Amino acid sequence: MPNFIGSPVKRVEDKRFITGKGRYTDDIVLPGMTYACIVRSEHAHARIKAIDTSAAEAVDGVLAVFTGQDMVDDGILSIPTGWAVGDAMKEPPHYPLAVGKVHHVGDGVAVVIATDKATAQDAAEQVMIEYEPLPAVVDATAALAPDAPIVHDGLDSNLCFDWELGDRDATDRAMAAAHHVTTYELVNQRVVPNAIEPRSAIGHYDPAREELTLYTSSQNPHLIRLLLCAFVWPDLPEHKVRVVSPDVGGGFGSKIFHYPEEVICAWASKKLERPVKWTAARSESFVTDAHGRDHVSTAELGLDAEGNMVALRVKTVANLGAYLSTFAPAVPTYLYGTLLAGQYRTPHIHVNVKGVFTNTVPVDAYRGAGRPEATFLVERVVELAAKELGMDPAELRRKNFIRPDEFPYDTPVALQYDSGNYEGALDKALEMIGYEDFRREQAEARKQGRLLGIGFSSYIEACGIAPSQVVGALGARAGLYESGGIRVHPTGKVEVFTGTHSHGQGHETTFAQIVAHELGIPLENVEVVHGDTSRVPFGMGTYGSRSLAVGGSAIMRALDKVKDKARKIAAHKLEAAEEDVEFVDGTFRVKGTDRTIGFGDVALTAYVPHDYPEGVEPGLDENAFYDPKNFTFPFGTHICTVEVDPDTGVVRILRYVAVDDVGNIINPMIVEGQIHGGIAQGVGQALFEGAVYDETGQPLTGSYMDYTMPRADDLPSFEVGHQVTPCPHNPLGVKGAGEAGTIASTACVVNAVVDALYHRGIRDIPMPLTPERVWRALHAGGDGAAAAAAPAGGNGQA
Amino acid sequence: MAHISITVNGKRHEADVEPRTLLVDFLREHLGLTGTHVGCDTSQCGACTVHLDGRSVKACTVFAVQADGRSVTTIEGMSADGALHPLQEGFREEHGLQCGFCTPGMIMAAADLLQHNPDPSEAEIRHALEGNYCRCTGYHNIVRAVQYAARKMREQATVEA
Numbered sequence: 001m002p003n004f005i006g007s008p009v010k011r012v013e014d015k016r017f018i019t020g021k022g023r024y025t026d027d028i029v030l031p032g033m034t035y036a037c038i039v040r041s042e043h044a045h046a047r048i049k050a051i052d053t054s055a056a057e058a059v060d061g062v063l064a065v066f067t068g069q070d071m072v073d074d075g076i077l078s079i080p081t082g083w084a085v086g087d088a089m090k091e092p093p094h095y096p097l098a099v100g101k102v103h104h105v106g107d108g109v110a111v112v113i114a115t116d117k118a119t120a121q122d123a124a125e126q127v128m129i130e131y132e133p134l135p136a137v138v139d140a141t142a143a144l145a146p147d148a149p150i151v152h153d154g155l156d157s158n159l160c161f162d163w164e165l166g167d168r169d170a171t172d173r174a175m176a177a178a179h180h181v182t183t184y185e186l187v188n189q190r191v192v193p194n195a196i197e198p199r200s201a202i203g204h205y206d207p208a209r210e211e212l213t214l215y216t217s218s219q220n221p222h223l224i225r226l227l228l229c230a231f232v233w234p235d236l237p238e239h240k241v242r243v244v245s246p247d248v249g250g251g252f253g254s255k256i257f258h259y260p261e262e263v264i265c266a267w268a269s270k271k272l273e274r275p276v277k278w279t280a281a282r283s284e285s286f287v288t289d290a291h292g293r294d295h296v297s298t299a300e301l302g303l304d305a306e307g308n309m310v311a312l313r314v315k316t317v318a319n320l321g322a323y324l325s326t327f328a329p330a331v332p333t334y335l336y337g338t339l340l341a342g343q344y345r346t347p348h349i350h351v352n353v354k355g356v357f358t359n360t361v362p363v364d365a366y367r368g369a370g371r372p373e374a375t376f377l378v379e380r381v382v383e384l385a386a387k388e389l390g391m392d393p394a395e396l397r398r399k400n401f402i403r404p405d406e407f408p409y410d411t412p413v414a415l416q417y418d419s420g421n422y423e424g425a426l427d428k429a430l431e432m433i434g435y436e437d438f439r440r441e442q443a444e445a446r447k448q449g450r451l452l453g454i455g456f457s458s459y460i461e462a463c464g465i466a467p468s469q470v471v472g473a474l475g476a477r478a479g480l481y482e483s484g485g486i487r488v489h490p491t492g493k494v495e496v497f498t499g500t501h502s503h504g505q506g507h508e509t510t511f512a513q514i515v516a517h518e519l520g521i522p523l524e525n526v527e528v529v530h531g532d533t534s535r536v537p538f539g540m541g542t543y544g545s546r547s548l549a550v551g552g553s554a555i556m557r558a559l560d561k562v563k564d565k566a567r568k569i570a571a572h573k574l575e576a577a578e579e580d581v582e583f584v585d586g587t588f589r590v591k592g593t594d595r596t597i598g599f600g601d602v603a604l605t606a607y608v609p610h611d612y613p614e615g616v617e618p619g620l621d622e623n624a625f626y627d628p629k630n631f632t633f634p635f636g637t638h639i640c641t642v643e644v645d646p647d648t649g650v651v652r653i654l655r656y657v658a659v660d661d662v663g664n665i666i667n668p669m670i671v672e673g674q675i676h677g678g679i680a681q682g683v684g685q686a687l688f689e690g691a692v693y694d695e696t697g698q699p700l701t702g703s704y705m706d707y708t709m710p711r712a713d714d715l716p717s718f719e720v721g722h723q724v725t726p727c728p729h730n731p732l733g734v735k736g737a738g739e740a741g742t743i744a745s746t747a748c749v750v751n752a753v754v755d756a757l758y759h760r761g762i763r764d765i766p767m768p769l770t771p772e773r774v775w776r777a778l779h780a781g782g783d784g785a786a787a788a789a790a791p792a793g794g795n796g797q798a
Numbered sequence: 799m800a801h802i803s804i805t806v807n808g809k810r811h812e813a814d815v816e817p818r819t820l821l822v823d824f825l826r827e828h829l830g831l832t833g834t835h836v837g838c839d840t841s842q843c844g845a846c847t848v849h850l851d852g853r854s855v856k857a858c859t860v861f862a863v864q865a866d867g868r869s870v871t872t873i874e875g876m877s878a879d880g881a882l883h884p885l886q887e888g889f890r891e892e893h894g895l896q897c898g899f900c901t902p903g904m905i906m907a908a909a910d911l912l913q914h915n916p917d918p919s920e921a922e923i924r925h926a927l928e929g930n931y932c933r934c935t936g937y938h939n940i941v942r943a944v945q946y947a948a949r950k951m952r953e954q955a956t957v958e959a
Contacts, residue, residue: 010890017898018886020833020873024899027832117827118816196837196845196933197899249835249899250933282838504897504934669893673939677896680936704842704931712937713924741936 004513004523008669012523013508022247025200025217026279033202034063036265036278037120039110039127040287041102044136044359044697045149048100048109052128056112059126061119063272066264067110068097076267079258080231081324082223084475085333085355089161092152092357094323096232096260096267102131103151103322104359105699106287111264113276136359136697140319141296143356151322151357160320160355161329165337166413171350174311178302182385188373189767190294190319190691191684192707193366195503197249198280199289201262203269213242214266219255219501220541221245223478225533227258227326228266236266245531248503252681253365254289255503256543257326261288286702291691292366294319295332295373299381301346307391309344309400314351314377321362327543328364329355334474335370335462335544341411342378343422343458343635344400349412359697365543367681367742368461375459379747380764383456387758393751394430397458397637398423415462417633418728421661425723426458429637429659432721438641446759451644452654453756456637457748463736464632464727465544481627482546483538484554486515486562488620490607492600494519496528497623499539500551504677505738506670507547511555513666514732518559519599520586537623545736548666549632549727556731557624565620566602572613573597573605632727632735636660638679638744642752649775651687651753658744659721663735671737672720678741679718684710686749690768708768802866806831807875815862822846822857824865825872833873833902837931844930847903848872854910856929873902876909884947884954885909894943896934904930908944916952918944 016022053065078093093099097108110127114120135149142148143158151158175181202215218224221243229238248255261278269276280288295316302311318332337351368375382400386393401422402409409417433454442452465471468479485497496515502508512526529535539551563583570588571578574595581588589596605612606620640656658675665671688708692700701707726733746767753769754762757778765777799814806829813828825831825848834857837845846857849871876883885905888894895901904927911918911926918926923944924937932940 011893013898014890014895017895017901018873018882018889018905019877020831020902022833022898024832024835026836027826029830118818194933195897195899196843196931197835197897198837247898249837250897252933282840282843506896673893673896673935676936676938677934678936681933703840704838705840709931709933710936711931712927712940713921715924715937717920717941718936718938 004517005666006668007513009509009513009523009667011506011509012512013506024197024247024249025202025215028202028215030202030204030275032274034113034115034272034274034276035117035120036268036276037112037124038108038261038278039112039124039129041098041105041107041109043102043131043133044105044138045134045151046102046131047134048098048102049130049132051110053110055128056123056126059119059123061115062112062123063115064113064268065110065127066268068095068099071096071267072099075233075235076263077232077234079260079263080227081328082326082477083330084477085161085163085329089329090155091324092155096263101153104361105697106361108260111268113268113272138358138360138693138695138697140294140317140356140358143358144317144354151359158357160324160357162354163333164350164352166350167348168350171311171313171348174348175300175302175313178310179305180303180389182301182381182388184299184381184384186297186299186377186380187766188293188295188297188376190363191292191366191689192286192691193252193254193289193292194709195250195252195254198282198285199255199259199261200279201265202275202277203265204275205270205273207273211240211242212236212266212270213244214262215244215246216262217248217255218245219248219251219503219543220539221501221531221533222499222539223541224258224262228263232263233267242534245501251503252367253292253369253543256541257290257364283703286707287361287699290325290362290364291321292363293373294363297377299377301381301385303385303389307389307396307399309346311348312340312346314340316351316353318353318355319358319360319363320355321358321360323362325362325364328362330476331365331370336374338413338415339371339374339460339462340378340413342375343402343460345402347412351413360693367678368739369544371461371739372682372743372746375457375743376747379457379459380750383751383754384763393456394426394435397456398426416630418630419725420633420635421723421725422458422635425635425659425661426637428721428723429639429657432657432659432719433639433641433655449646451646451756452641453644453752453754454639454641455748455750455752455755456639457744457751458637459744460633460635461739461743462631463545463634463739464549464628464730465546466631467629468627478540479627480540481625482540482550482554483536483623483625484551484558485537485623486555486558488562488603490604492521492525492603494521494526496526496555497536498528498530498551498555499536500542500547501531502542505542505547505674506667510548510666510670511552514552514555515559521599545738548732548734549730549736550626550628552732552734553628553730554624554626557626558622561622561624562620565616566599568613568616569602569605570597573611629729632663634660634662634735634737634740636740636744638748640748640752642749642756644753644756644774646778649771649778651769651774653683653716653749655719656716657719657721658741659723660740661723661725662737662740663727664724664733665722666734674737675720675741676718678739679745680710680715682742682745683715683749686746686767687769800863802863804865805869807871807878817861817863819862820858821860821862821865824862825857831872831874835899835902837899842931844907845900845903847906847930849906849910854907873905876905884950885943888943888946888950892939892942892946894935894940900930900932904932904940908947912948912951917948
């Protein structure tokens with residue numbers, strides 16, 4: 001039997017995708033299908049004075065037009081957030097369609113349902129809405145001003161929460177005593193996740209059985225069902241609802257959340273007793289998919305005379321957008337503030353975060369979710385400190401790393417890092433990039449007027465989300481365990497049920513590798529089932545690099561149960577004591593003998609229990625829930641080199657080296673793919689991407705015409721190295737690899753560009769580092785940051 | 799309504815369509831060929847790339863009536879005889895896909911490249927695919943997949959010659 005663990009097995013899911021047979025939500029056609037088009041606000045902030053649906057209703061082929069009030073009158077409630085940050089957090093209502101007021105451009109106001117897509121779109125233009133426009137606020141810092149427009153009726157300010165972590169007094173004292181303080185003011189700009197499959201939902205109510213099926217392009221179907229039935233539509237019985245997330249074309253966080261369109265399609269389907277499909281146009285995605293990042297921060301890093309970090313003080317204003325999305329409160333707090341220690345022994349850290357409402361699209365988790373923001377801040381301020389102190393940036397990092405013998409390590413910001421070898425990853429990355437050679441090359445190039453730079457990013461992330469009791473104490477309204485099921489069929493074929501969801505991560509392969517390995521059976525005898533609440537007992541979905549660390553651990557627990565029971569059956573058949581039976585490569589054997597029984601025969605016996613051990617139930621079908629003991633802590637160092645064209649400001653990435661420690665690796669091919677994709681998204685934020693609003697709240701980046709993402713010719717090939725420090729507290733020793741690349745790469749690229757330009761007096765350029773901003777910085781003579789048309793706020797306000 | 803006759807993957811289809819019907823909607827909704835995807839509404843993402851008379855086009859930017867009397871190949875037509883096209887094989891072998899949504903368009907765009915450049919450099923591959931967004935792979939393995947297919951197709955051409 002081949003060893004499947006650690007093997008680059010080709011993906012079993014690929015066949016359907018490469019032949020055009022993938023089945024995404026919009027590909028599904030049901031008998032009697034109808035099509036929804038949502039009429040959306042063109043105002044950032046306005047009172048709805050009147051809605052006239054009569055002309056739209058009169059269009060041939062239109063079945064119904066519904067408003068937010070229609071839904072509320074029928075018992076539909078507000079969509080809740082999944083986290084509460086402190087008791088004082090403000091949680092204004094978020095109705096699936098606006099009631100009384102719209103709060104951002106794109107807010108849904110009415111829905112037109114017709115027999116075909118084009119008719120629904122045509123009729124939507126006939127819905128007449130009378131608005132009273134109100135002053136809007138888009139910048140989070142401006143939203144805190146005493147005279148700022150208030151986004152939500154019933155609140156006296158736009159402050160959602162004011163949160164802090166760490167010992168403020170001790171940090172202040174250590175900062176005051178520091179030999180040197182590096183101060184960095186930064187904007188971590190708003191970005192749009194942009195999974196290439198636009199979101200889609202189909203509600204399908206069966207009046208005969210009084211059952212509802214919701215197909216949705218979601219990362220976590222069970223959570224959608226729970227939120228829908230427990231909070232939004234209490235009259236909908238959970239056991240009569242099935243949520244299916246079929247093939248999903250990328251998520252990156254943006255498809256975690258419970259969105260209004262899921263409620264609208266489900267509810268309208270019951271009203272009309274016909275299936276209702278909605279699929280976003282890309283321009284609609286830009287104003288309805290939750291955005292990411294959008295912080296304005298000040299960081300102060302205190303160091304002693306030897307370059308030891310003694311204190312870090314951070315103040316952040318986080319733009320939450322108009323409504324609290326599902327994970328929104330947790331992202332700029334527990335997933336951000338807790339990561340500010342980075343890989344360093346900084347003894348005193350204090351962070352204050354103000355979460356603020358604005359008239360913009362809601363902001364929530366985007367690949368990395370809080371951890372990229374923390375890493376960007378830490379790695380940029382450390383880089384600047386090295387420059388200001390005249391120290392080598394690699395050596396300043398090395399000097400301050402938590403050392404391998406200091407684990408488990410309690411940080412001053414509430415985490416206990418379980419393991420790590422930060423210097424090992426740095427050294428490997430330095431070797432791969434050829435650090436000293438590059439510094440020589442850089443010096444030579446500079447003499448010729450060429451601008452070369454090298455950037456570092458030594459990151460840590462908290463993944464494997466998450467221990468339920470810990471997150472419960474932090475305000476999560478759900479547990480973050482995972483379920484895993486192993487159903488052995490009488491013929492020895494196996495179905496694996498996981499509550500995680502694959503939307504590109506390759507679970508159908510990786511999880512099958514684990515099961516095939518553990519049971520000693522061929523890979524093709526294993527089928528992984530996910531994305532359907534009627535088939536999988538429960539689940540919390542896929543995000544936070546949790547699928548393998550939490551979902552894989554649940555599968556391991558279920559495998560233990562299967563193996564224990566199978567061993568009892570085998571011992572009975574072999575007429576041996578249970579403890580004398582070993583299970584090796586798919587065969588049970590009485591130790592030290594040639595008496596054996598194969599796994600398939602044991603499976604058959606379990607279902608044909610004629611000759612069967614006493615007290616053992618028939619069947620071989622086990623389920624397990626796994627609640628992790630701690631977060632996992634992947635880490636690594638990325639290094640890239642860039643060349644900046646002084647005439648055009650264009651940044652070209654010359655080489656990109658990533659050394660990541662994600663623990664044990666089941667499928668290195670898939671892990672490397674995750675790292676590649678993650679790097680590209682982080683590079684996107686550094687160089688290309690940014691959601692921009694004008695001062696009235698109109699989005700200026702509303703399509704791919706004006707929102708730039710990395711294309712094939714913008715990126716180099718990546719050089720990926722691994723280091724393996726197994727996670728000590730889960731059965732697979734894995735940590736998670738989905739977010740590492742994104743968490744590391746943004747700071748890495750910006751550090752490289754600044755390294756290329758520092759001798760020209762440039763210590764920062766606000767992201768994205770477009771050619772124009774770089775060129776302006778180079779030609780401003782002196783403080784590049786000020787001259788580079790820095791946006792006022794995180795949303796890149798024009 | 800306009801009457802059209804289009805050959806798709808070697809099979810002729812007659813239909814009455816609204817003149818505003820996009821080729822991609824005709825393929826997906828009239829013919830049920832859902833392998834061709836829609837990722838944007840401004841012809842930027844390339845998920846809808848198909849071949850029209852042997853050249854790649856974005857099917858969201860072509861009206862169905864413009865394809866009247868012409869021949870269209872979609873991803874479903876790339877392995878019509880049951881054998882995977884070298885590009886399909888390459889994407890699997892080199893892990894050139896993750897979520898799979900951009901993949902059909904990528905394969906169709908790459909097929910166009912390899913038709914007129916059987917031995918492209920990495921830079922030529924990257925340039926040829928810059929009309930197609932992938933948000934998952936960072937393009938690294940897509941480049942490898944196209945290189946794999948180019949190599950295989952050259953070998954096949956040598957054997958056949």
